[in-house]
Every structure is written in structure tokens, then in C-alpha cells.
Amino acid sequence: MSMMFFRDVTEEKVTPNWTPVAPETPCLQQASRRQSAIGWLREGWRRRRTRLYLTQLDERMLKDIGVTRVEAAREAAKPFWLP
Numbered sequence: 001m002s003m004m005f006f007r008d009v010t011e012e013k014v015t016p017n018w019t020p021v022a023p024e025t026p027c028l029q030q031a032s033r034r035q036s037a038i039g040w041l042r043e044g045w046r047r048r049r050t051r052l053y054l055t056q057l058d059e060r061m062l063k064d065i066g067v068t069r070v071e072a073a074r075e076a077a078k079p080f081w082l083p
Contacts, residue, residue, distance in 0.1 A: 044080040045080065047078075047082075047083070051075055051076040051078065051080075052076065054067070054072045054075055054076055055072060055073065055076045057072065
């Protein structure tokens, strides 16, 4: 009579109690879209801020960067979503 103290688990299949999330799930797609939208807004606000700074430069500073007052005003008039 052989006594078995340990259960033989080599034959059993163990399945995890969680499911891996595939990249195609709607939750991750929404998060990706949200990050993309936030990045787009950040870039737009950066453009707006730098264009406003451009209007505050004096003639000497504009000459240093090779931009005329008319070009600076034209650039500052662009909406933030345009590059």
C-alpha cells in the first residue's frame, strides 16, 4: 500500500483567473483617443501662446529672428489648430 502525501499537479491544467486585455478593446481605444486629443490640445495651446509672444516682440527682436511686423501679425492671427 503506497501512501500519497502530495497531490500530483503535473497533470492538471491551471487557468489564470484573469483575462489578458487585447489592444483592440474599446477601453484602450478610448484611452488612446483621449491621449491623442489631449496631445492635440496641448500642441494647439503651445502654438497660441508662442504666437501671442511673437506679437509682444519689439522691432529689434523681430529683426533678430528675421520676421517683419506684418509677418508676425499674420502668424498671430492664425487659429491655434493651424500649424
